Amino acid sequence: MRRFHIAIGVADIAASVDDYSQRLGQHPVLVVPGEYALWRTEALNLSIRYMPAEPGSLRHVGWEDTQARTLSVQRDVNGLIWEYFSAEDQAREIRANWPRADYRPR
Secondary structure (H helix, E strand, O other): EEEEEEEEEOOOHHHHHHHHHHHHHEEEEEOEOOEEEEEEOOOEEEEEEEOOOOOEEEEEEEEEEEEOOOEEEEOOOOOOOEEEEHHHHHHHHHHOOHHHHHOOOO
């Protein structure tokens, strides 16, 4: 299974969680108050990160894929970062950045 991944910088995590939860029709699977949130729908993996100097910025895109053996990162011809990763790769990154979150994908 593949989910398209979008990572966005935001100025307000709480307001963004409310807004994107309404847009996606579901709550995030993880919220690190004031810092980060993650949604995993059937088709989309959306993460937001507190970046007050760059609200609305596209941080990177990519694919969450059950077939991914390890995280890979590439730049396309326009300089946009594309990541290819498994749900567990993402969970390891989350736990490394926010150990108290102890996130485990479902």
